[in-house]
Amino acid sequence: MKHISILWSVVLLMLLSSCGKTKNEVVIYTSVDQVFSEPILKDFEQETGIKVKAVYDTEETKSTGVLNRLLAEKNNPQADVFWSGDPIRTIVLKQRGVTASYHSALAQDISPIFKDSEGHWTGFSARARVLIYNKNLLTDDDVPKSIFDLGNEKYKGKVAIANPLFGTTTFQFAALFSSLGYERAKLFLSSLKKNKVVIATSNGDVKKRVVKGEIACGLTDTDDAHEAVQEGANVGVVFLDQVGLGSLIMPNTVNLIYRAPNEANGKKLIDYLLSSKTEAKLAKSCAQMPLHKNVLIPKDVPSLDAIVPMQINYEETANKLQEIQNYLKSWVEN
Amino acid sequence: MGRELDHKLSFNIIFWSVFIFVGLPLIYTFGMTIGAWKKDLGLLDGKLFGLLMRSGLISLIISALSTVIGVVLAFFLYKTDIQFKSVLKIILLIPLFVSPYILAVAWRDLFLILGLSSSWISYVGMIGVLTMIFVPLSVLIIGSGLSNIDASLEESGLMLTSYKEVFWKIILPLIKPALISSLVLVFIFSISEFSVPAYFGVKVFTTEIFTQFSAFYNHSLAIFQSLLLVVICIALLFAERQYLAEAPFFSIGTKGVKQKVYQSSTKLGLWIVMAWLVISVGLPIVVLFAQAAQGGTAVFLKSFNLLRHSFLNSITLAFVGALLLTLVGVVAALGYLGQGRRRYQDYFDGMLLILFAIPSTILGVSLIQFYNHPALNFIYSSDAIIVIGYTGKFAFIAAKIIKNSVRQIPKSLIESAEIVGVNYWLRLRKIVFPILMPSIFTAFLVGFILCLGELGTTIMLYPPGTEIMPIKVFTLMANASDFLTSAMVLVVLAVSLIGVLGIYGLAYWIASKREKRYD
């Protein structure tokens, strides 16, 4: 009997502990890897004294766990801020009425391409899509220069991509569809298929397979590629299509949630994330390229100025994504 | 009669609690999507059923392999006198403590080291890894079946024929219920498993549901598809119930049954068991250690520090979750005590089964949509929501474990106490619970292990700012190096083992106190 009463008090305590909420807090959901997002959120907490409660995403539910949660929570939002690794998912949220408008003063010098005109999302620190290759398997001359090279007979069975139904790969394919048009993009995809492209579970998995020499090269994000280099793997990284189409640039985005419970603190956190200071930190920790001018970055981090970007409209690309998804699904499956 | 009233009271309280706390959210979510089902029905095509068939076939292979290996291992571990039996039995359980995804990662690396090609790895890898994960479950089920065979049944066979014949003609038929239980449970576990097929790039029905859910945000179709999965699982369990008396899942202790234990003249049994342990436990751990070691000892320290804050939280939550789901399991199982109409008990059982078989993401979304309401915020924004998720998901297992023991308690044991005037609660406390204690403990332990590793539902539900061990590992491993990931997994393994040993310790402590009281 004594044991039972102890256990009941444990259960009760757990229930009670949830009631005594401190009000000076902010709730953020993020799809940015915890290793990189957590330190920044901790800094914010220390500098402002506002308690940050975060929900992180995982590899397994990459970019979609928190997204589905935000959609499910729409009628009674728990989160104040959503920090996304790419604009596409945020635009899905905007279209479903989950986001709220907020024009941060700190984002004034960020190019309008990287911002929603209505203020439903604002971009900062960008990544790009790159090709990572194993130097033991490909000589410098053999390295593809364009994404279209990946469909060449020469690279048959040597290329990996992450599942294009999820994550930034979807984004890249949607961007191709919106800039090349339906027919040319489809042609490219079938050339990949014919070349027996390996479909990995995630960008991290692409990186891993290339690092291990299981596959010669693959498409991934700059942060994954940067990590491989830092770990000392014998790999090279290339920005594709520097003559022509350009490389896809993907800013982080942050947005306020519609009817956020701690709106004021949410805005403070958004301002903090959009500051040059945060961009500098992200440049250092995961090679993300700042969108503000004059941010100090480590030498091995590329600068946006040095890359030919793909000319796209993010909102249009997001719409395109939803159009092509059924096609992508059948492409993956067959 | 008092016994019925008291039983009805507790049964109703728990039944309706589970129904309101977990069942209703699911019904609510399903109800919200009914409007879209007509459209979804149109999307059901031959391809989808083909996929369902393929998933079924893969799961069937896994459950068959797991059961066959389970028979061999259980035979040596439960019916022969090989050395270090009790230690080997505990080591065997280790794959259950490790998240399937992590074992998949370790095995894939190992396959690559062995020089196997990627295409070969996908199906074989997935089936192999899932088999290795579920074999411990099969051994537990089949082992208790073997322990319950009265020695005389085998001995009378040995008078007539060779041991081989006795094994095939007497022992196997006697444990048929356990074999079926093992097949059915492993089948349900593997057909609803998501992370391993996803990692090996094998398209199965759960990955399809996940795609609808996560790439298309088509909640109604995902829910509709998961209904198909539920229907299959229920049909299977119904078939199991119809054609076979349910298997003694775990024995109520071997007291009372005289067991036949064979002397192994050769070391063959020991070698076979050891070989299995080396393959299923040793190799993955060695791979993980080897990878972690590349980072030096610092990497262990780093993983420890990264996960430190989640240990206590995770263990507490798993403990409370195991406690609650065991309580639900006990009450659901007690309905089968003695005779009488079983209809309501069957409803309870069915409800727990649906909660168990439904994909974890769907369960998560259902709970969000139901609890995320200003009036219920005190639950939704607290750890209580995680415990509700755990209980909903795993109470079925607890009920199944305990129910099979309940059915082995002769009615007369309780009636003989009733005659001397012992009331319902006291009968439970003095007679029923002590007899059920081994299986209640097993249910609690299995529940604790499952809760401690639960990811799919928890990730949808965990309150902002809470640190949960498996989630922390998964969110960190996305961008962590191989050696950090491996080190984190080993830390989780160590913490889980410490948790399990702690529970054993607690159990011994309580048991010894009890003993003292009787002296």
Place this chain on the structure above:
Amino acid sequence: MIKFKNISHAYDSKSVVYDLDLDIFSNQLTCFLGSSGCGKSTILRLIAGLEIPTSGQIEINNVVATENGVLRIPPAERSIGFVFQDLALWPHFTVYENIAFGLQQKKRPNVKHTVSEMLDFFDLRKHQKKYPHQLSGGQKQMVAIARSLVLRPKILLMDEPLSDLDVKLKRKLLDYINRLKQDFEMTIVYVTHDHREAFTIADQVVVVQEGRVAAYGTVEEIKKSDNEYVQYFLEY
């Protein structure tokens, strides 16, 4: 005296006892004799109150115990000892604990002394710390009987308690039971399928055939009965 008035009872809409009218006399040993499945065990359970008859009335010592499907006196208040066919020894209690449990629950004084008497009476003292699974068949029967007697019931119900024993042990236990009746002044209701057993100890014998009384009387009366079923039953 236990009085059955028009008792009928059905399990799952299948009748097992029909229109039973019967008086069981106090301080006597009444044997219910019949082949298996004839309803004799059900009669015991009806007396104990573990089953409530679908219709009819049972009186125990002039008090109504059940009538028309309603339980008036719960089993625990009927002063009954019950030896189950499977003995129902609690496997997690020692011999001592099995016997002492009822006394402890009823908060009787001198538990130790009373149990001690029982242990001596049944020759179980040296086994008192053993668990049921460590006992021989005969010892288990003794424990079960000791346990049922320890609360000094006015009625002792025994459901084939000796069915599994060898002849020698059976003799010994039958003697015990005869002694019990005298020493404890009890009404004993004893169910068996073995007419030799019944004739050795019974004061009254009830032959049951498919839920009905085929014959009722003293041993001598039964032996002389001209009922066909009784003659057939006694043949072997």
